[in-house]
Structure formats: structure tokens, C-alpha cells
Amino acid sequence: MIAKSLRFGAALLIVAAVLALDAEVQVNATTAALSLLLAILGISAQWGLAEAMAASVVAMLGFNILFLPPVGKLTIQDPKNWVALAAFLVTAVTASQLSTRARRLAAEAEARRIEMERLYALVQSMMLTGSARKTIREFVHRAVQVFGCSAAAFYYRPADEFVRSGPESLVVSDHELRAEVEVDDISVDAVRGVALAPVRLGGRPLGSMALVGSPPSGQMVRAIVNLVALTIEKARALEDASHAEAARQSEVLKSALLDSLAHDIKTPLTSIKAAVTSLLGSAPGADRELLTIINEEADRLNRLAAEVVEMARIEAGKLHLEKQPVAVADLIAGALSDLAAALKGRPLALHVPAGLPAAEADRDFAGQVVKQFVENALKYSPEGSPLEISAELKGGKIVIGVADRGPGIEENERPRIFDKFYRGRRHRFDTKGTGMGLAIAKGIVEAHGERIWVESEPGQGAVFYFSLAASAGGRET
Amino acid sequence: VSAGKILVVDDDPQIRRVMKATLVGHSYEVVEARTGEDALEALPREQPNLILLDMNMPGMGGLETCRAIRAGSDTPVIILSVRNTEKDKVAALDAGADDYVTKPFGIEELLARIRAALRRSLPEGGPRAFQSPGLDVDFETRRVRAHGEDVRLTPKEFELLRYLVAHAGKPVTHRELLQAVWGPDYGDEPEYLRVFINQVRKKIEVNPAKPKYVVTVPWVGYQFVGPE
Numbered sequence: 060m061i062a063k064s065l066r067f068g069a070a071l072l073i074v075a076a077v078l079a080l081d082a083e084v085q086v087n088a089t090t091a092a093l094s095l096l097l098a099i100l101g102i103s104a105q106w107g108l109a110e111a112m113a114a115s116v117v118a119m120l121g122f123n124i125l126f127l128p129p130v131g132k133l134t135i136q137d138p139k140n141w142v143a144l145a146a147f148l149v150t151a152v153t154a155s156q157l158s159t160r161a162r163r164l165a166a167e168a169e170a171r172r173i174e175m176e177r178l179y180a181l182v183q184s185m186m187l188t189g190s191a192r193k194t195i196r197e198f199v200h201r202a203v204q205v206f207g208c209s210a211a212a213f214y215y216r217p218a219d220e221f222v223r224s225g226p227e228s229l230v231v232s233d234h235e236l237r238a239e240v241e242v243d244d245i246s247v248d249a250v251r252g253v254a255l256a257p258v259r260l261g262g263r264p265l266g267s268m269a270l271v272g273s274p275p276s277g278q279m280v281r282a283i284v285n286l287v288a289l290t291i292e293k294a295r296a297l298e299d300a301s302h303a304e305a306a307r308q309s310e311v312l313k314s315a316l317l318d319s320l321a322h323d324i325k326t327p328l329t330s331i332k333a334a335v336t337s338l339l340g341s342a343p344g345a346d347r348e349l350l351t352i353i354n355e356e357a358d359r360l361n362r363l364a365a366e367v368v369e370m371a372r373i374e375a376g377k378l379h380l381e382k383q384p385v386a387v388a389d390l391i392a393g394a395l396s397d398l399a400a401a402l403k404g405r406p407l408a409l410h411v412p413a414g415l416p417a418a419e420a421d422r423d424f425a426g427q428v429v430k431q432f433v434e435n436a437l438k439y440s441p442e443g444s445p446l447e448i449s450a451e452l453k454g455g456k457i458v459i460g461v462a463d464r465g466p467g468i469e470e471n472e473r474p475r476i477f478d479k480f481y482r483g484r485r486h487r488f489d490t491k492g493t494g495m496g497l498a499i500a501k502g503i504v505e506a507h508g509e510r511i512w513v514e515s516e517p518g519q520g521a522v523f524y525f526s527l528a529a530s531a532g533g534r535e536t
Numbered sequence: 537v538s539a540g541k542i543l544v545v546d547d548d549p550q551i552r553r554v555m556k557a558t559l560v561g562h563s564y565e566v567v568e569a570r571t572g573e574d575a576l577e578a579l580p581r582e583q584p585n586l587i588l589l590d591m592n593m594p595g596m597g598g599l600e601t602c603r604a605i606r607a608g609s610d611t612p613v614i615i616l617s618v619r620n621t622e623k624d625k626v627a628a629l630d631a632g633a634d635d636y637v638t639k640p641f642g643i644e645e646l647l648a649r650i651r652a653a654l655r656r657s658l659p660e661g662g663p664r665a666f667q668s669p670g671l672d673v674d675f676e677t678r679r680v681r682a683h684g685e686d687v688r689l690t691p692k693e694f695e696l697l698r699y700l701v702a703h704a705g706k707p708v709t710h711r712e713l714l715q716a717v718w719g720p721d722y723g724d725e726p727e728y729l730r731v732f733i734n735q736v737r738k739k740i741e742v743n744p745a746k747p748k749y750v751v752t753v754p755w756v757g758y759q760f761v762g763p764e
Contacts, residue, residue: 325618326639328639329551329618329639330554332640333558333642337554340643422622423621
């Protein structure tokens with residue numbers, strides 16, 4: 060108030076000084092008018108419209124008395140007087156408007172600069188934190204400091220988590236924040252002093268935020284929201300990348316562990332097996348039986364270890380296939396020669412047509428499937444009953460089947476027999492085997508991208524099938 | 537009378553113990569080494585007739601040890617390993633091993649493999665020598681010259697070549713060749729032949745990719761092509 064009166068006084072003094080100077084140097088009326096005009100222009104630009112208008116009136120009066128004839132007398136009726144007053148007033152108004160606008164623009168620019176600086180500081184501090192969650196926590200605390208709000212809150216939707224700067228932020232309820240995620244635009248409630256905004260990136264909702272107290276402009280809030288969204292997304296991407304790396308490393312570790320587990324189990328088994336088979340060579344009858352048991356159980360333990368490790372490898376997706384054209388007859392012959400002892404006394408029919416193309420498969424693993432089928436058939440069919448092994452080209456695929464004359468498999472059990480540890484109802488209490496053989500076979504076949512299935516007529520037997528891709532290369536002879 | 541001296545290389549003391557007890561029981565003389573490095577050191581001193589080499593050992597490991605042995609010795613090497621994929625077998629044979637046995641094994645199987653690896657000479661009646669402009673083999677002195685240079689074949693490579701030369705001009709099946717060179721317990725290891733035939737070709741052929749002497753007979757086996 061005092062400043063304002065002072066400015067009025069000063070404005071009037073300036074006009075008076077100009078008038079006095081003009082009178083002193085005896086300038087003509089035009090020069091006097093121009094000098095007054097300049098003074099008013101200056102006052103208007105410097106202080107504003109009101110001061111300039113007051114100065115205009117005083118200048119008009121002084122001009123009239125001192126320079127318009129009759130000099131020394133106020134002649135209001137003179138039209139020259141009105142022209143001068145009009146000129147002074149128009150100048151005052153125009154100049155003040157121009158300068159006010161310039162000042163306002165400058166002030167706005169300054170305000171924006173400060174906001175940008177704050178935003179920059181905010182983003183910088185958020186960027187430095189590692190995870191999305193830390194970024195949000197940092198944002199909430201920095202937002203209060205940086206924007207001079209009394210409180211801030213953030214709802215992070217992927218984790219359904221609320222982060223608040225303090226209890227003051229409870230003005231905005233969890234419910235409100237949650238609802239804001241679905242809203243399209245920000246809302247500034249001047250009465251409550253609350254700005255609410257959804258946080259999105261590319262249309263994907265990340266959450267919402269609220270600033271309480273004296274929230275910055277809507278435009279500013281929008282800018283904050285965009286930057287926060289970007290920063291969170293960046294932190295999330297970083298997190299995902301490091302998770303993926305951690306997961307990959309744990310896979311590598313798992314694979315190495317499986318290898319060393321297999322090695323560590325098989326090493327003592329090697330000593331046991333070598334020792335017991337050595338004793339078996341010269342053992343008398345009574346000991347023979349006991350040594351044979353040790354030998355067989357060592358084999359069983361070995362198989363079990365191999366199956367556990369292989370199952371784990373299949374489940375970890377770590378089966379490493381080396382596909383190449385494989386003659387189906389070789390595949391079957393290999394499996395049969397491995398099982399030669401168990402196959403003794405079993406009539407075996409083999410149907411592999413001449414000219415069957417080679418299969419595109421991993422020789423070791425595909426051979427293992429055939430072997431598993433044959434072992435399964437041996438286990439679940441009466442001793443001495445015949446087995447039948449067939450291979451044929453069907454719809455571009457090579458289909459290998461192993462048939463037995465066992466009791467067959469009930470329809471409701473068929474899909475489940477390839478499950479890990481599943482045993483048929485009838486065989487639930489058999490102790491032989493690990494219950495993993497068919498699950499492993501399934502894992503191997505599926506790793507080839509092929510199909511495994513069983514067909515059965517209960518009471519007549521079962522036929523296990525799996526398919527392999529036919530090799531584009533040469534034909535089998 | 538010792539049936540031969542065997543160097544057992546394994547980092548597991550129990551395995552060395554059981555091997556020693558068993559092999560000594562079968563009239564072999566046994567020396568032990570705990571690592572590949574120890575084995576290489578013991579080799580010139582002990583001059584074993586055969587080496588049983590564990591694949592998975594700390595330090596230089598079985599494959600590297602095998603290659604190092606082969607750099608200076610023809611002593612037969614049998615690799616023992618818990619891994620049983622074809623890839624592992626081929627890697628072992630490529631490293632110069634004569635045979636590959638998967639752990640755990642029955643002792644009879646190992647003894648058969650040891651006997652096969654120690655078998656040096658084929659039944660009588662084979663050729664004494666083979667001569668052609670590019671290849672010169674003396675089966676009595678076991679000397680091989682290819683393109684004017686002395687080449688050294690391992691015992692198994694040498695037996696392979698001898699059997700093929702003895703049946704020059706006729707295809708020899710995989711099984712026949714395996715049983716002749718490795719022993720009667722063999723026949724289902726075509727990967728052995730792939731590796732050894734490749735090595736023989738590398739040593740005696742001008743262009744191993746287009747062999748002139750040892751040619752493949754598709755789906756059957758191999759054949760030696762004589763000068764006639």
C-alpha cells in the first residue's frame with residue numbers, strides 16, 4: 060500500500076519535474092507535449108496503468124496551464140487540451156498494457172523454468188533408484204519437497220500397493236486413488252487442494268497419483284505424470300532384465316547341479332557295482348543270491364538317479380536334442396539289444412517296412428523312448444507272451460508302436476499313465492520302477508515336437524505309439 | 537605272471553581301491569594316479585600296458601589327459617565315464633581313446649574291454665606288407681609311410697587298417713570290423729568306426745574327405761581299395 064502511494068507520488072513528481080524543466084528552458088508547446096508523453100510512457104512501462112493515468116491527468120493540466128495560450132490559465136474548453144489529454148491517456152494505457160504483458164510473460168517463463176528445474180530434480184532423483192517400487196517411494200517423498208505440496212500419494216497398480224508421503228495424504232482415500240486409474244484425465248480440486256491423475260504409459264495403466272496442499276498447475280501435473288510413468292517403466296524394464304538374467308543364471312546353475320548330482324550318485328555306485336560283480340564271479344551258491352541282490356539294486360539305484368536327473372532336466376526345459384536322420388530299424392535294434400536279457404523267452408514280431416524313410420530325431424533320446432515302451436510292455440504283460448514292434452509312415456510321420464498282450468489300460472487311465480509317478484490302478488503297489496519312465500518318454504517325444512499316445516482294448520493288451528518326423532534326406536535300406 | 541600293467545586314473549579313492557583289488561585278482565599289475573597330471577607324470581616311469589582313465593576329474597580332466605597321452609604314446613586308453621550319450625563317446629574316441637565304458641559297469645564287461653584293448657595281433661594269415669605309390673605299410677615292423685612320410689597309427693588304427701587290407705577289394709561290414717578289431721563283445725558301436733576310420737584317413741589319405749584307399753560302402757561298412 061505504502062509502495063503504491065510512493066509510486067503515485069513519484070509519478071506525479073516526475074511529471075512536475077518535466078513540466079518545470081520545459082517551462083524553465085522555454086520550449087515550445089509541441090516539445091513540451093512530446094517530453095510529457097515520454098515521461099508517461101516511462102511511468103506506465105515501469106509502474107502500471109493507474110500511476111500512468113494519474114500522471115496523464117496532471118500532465119494534461121500542467122501542459123494546459125504552462126504551454127497552451129493563454130499561458131498561466133486553465134482553459135478546459137480548448138479542444139487542443141482534449142487532444143493532449145487523449146494522447147497522454149492512450150499512451151499510458153497502451154504502454155502499461157504492453158509492459159504488463161511483457162512482465163506477465165516474463166513471470167510465467169520464470170515460473171516454468173522453476174517448475175522444469177524441479178521436475179528435472181525429481182526425475183533425476185527417481186532415475187537413480189533401482190526398482191519400480193523404490194522409484195515410487197522416492198517420487199512421493201521428493202514431490203512434497205520439490206513442489207511445495209503438503210503431501211503426495213501414489214497407487215501402483217501392478218503390485219496393488221499404496222505409497223504415501225505421510226498421514227496428511229490420507230485426505231485422498233485408497234478408494235479414490237484406485238478409481239482414478241480408470242479415469243481419462245487429471246482432475247484438480249482447488250477447494251480441497253487436491254490434484255489427482257491417472258498414470259499411464261502408452262494407454263497401459265500403471266496406477267494413479269495425488270498431490271495435496273498447493274498442487275502445481277494442471278499442465279505441470281500432466282508433465283509430472285508422464286515423467287513418472289516413463290521412469291517407473293524404465294525401472295521395471297531394468298528389473299525384468301535383471302530377473303531374466305538371474306533366471307538364466309539359475310537355469311545354468313541348475314543344469315550344472317544336475318550334472319554334478321548325477322556324477323556324485325554314480326561314483327559310489329560304480330565302486331559298489333564293480334566290487335559286487337567282482338565277488339559274483341567266484342562266489343559260492345548261498346552268497347551268490349545275496350550278491351545278486353546287491354548288484355540288481357545297485358542297477359536300480361543307478362536307473363533311479365538317471366531318471367530323476369533326466370526328469371528334472373525335461374522339466375527345466377534343458378533337454379538338448381541333436382536331431383539327425385536316424386534309421387528306424389537301427390533305433391529299434393539298439394533298444395532290443397540293450398534289453399536282450401529281459402527279452403529272453405518272449406516271441407517278438409518286428410514290422411518295419413523296407414523303404415521306410417529315416418526319422419529326424421536325436422538317436423539317444425528316441426532310442427530311449429523305444430526302450431521305455433519295450434520295458435513297459437515286458438513289465439505289464441504275462442511272462443512268455445508275445446510282443447510286437449512296428450514302424451510305419453502315416454501322414455508324413457513315422458509312427459513307432461510297441462504292442463503287448465497284457466491286461467490293457469482302462470479308458471479313464473489312458474491319459475494319466477504319462478503323468479509322473481502315476482501307476483495303473485492294478486499296479487499301484489508294485490514296487491518295480493520309478494513311475495517316471497513314461498513321463499520321461501513323453502518329455503522326450505514332446506521335446507521333439509511330436510506325439511505320444513496309447514491305444515488299448517482292455518483284456519486284449521495295449522499299444523504304445525509315438526511319432527517322429529520323417530527325414531527329408533535319404534531312404535532307409 | 538602278470539597279464540599286464542594297468543594305470544588306473546580316477547579322483548575317487550574308492551573306485552581306485554575296488555579296481556586295484558579286482559584287477560590284481562585277475563593277475564594284472566595295477567598302478568594308480570589321482571589326477572590327469574599325476575598320470576602323465578607316472579606314464580614314462582611306469583610304462584603301463586593300458587590306461588583306465590576317468591573322464592570327469594578335477595584339473596585337466598579325462599579328455600585333455602587322453603590327448604596329452606596320445607601326443608607321446610600309443611598305450612591303449614579306456615575312458616570311464618558316467619555319461620552315456622553318443623556325443624560323449626565320440627568326444628572320447630576323438631581324443632584318442634580306444635574304448636569307452638559307462639559307469640557304473642559290471643566287472644566282467646570291463647575285463648572284456650581290457651582284454652580287447654590289449655589284443656595286439658590278429659589271427660595269423662594276414663598280409664605281411666602293402667605297397668603302392670602313395671602308401672607303404674609293413675605289418676611286421678608296424679611301419680606306415682604315406683606320401684613319403686612316416687605316419688604313426690595307434691594300435692587300434694593299425695589293426696583296423698590291417699584287417700581292411702587283408703580283405704582288400706571286399707566290403708567289410710561294421711559288425712565284422714568291430715568284432716575283428718575290438719573283440720567278440722562288440723558290434724553295436726558304429727560310432728567307434730566313424731571316429732577311427734576318420735583318423736586313419738587323416739593319416740594316410742591325400743584328401744581325407746575323398747578317400748582313395750579306405751572308402752565307405754553306404755549302409756554296409758568299409759572297403760580297402762588296392763592298387764589293382
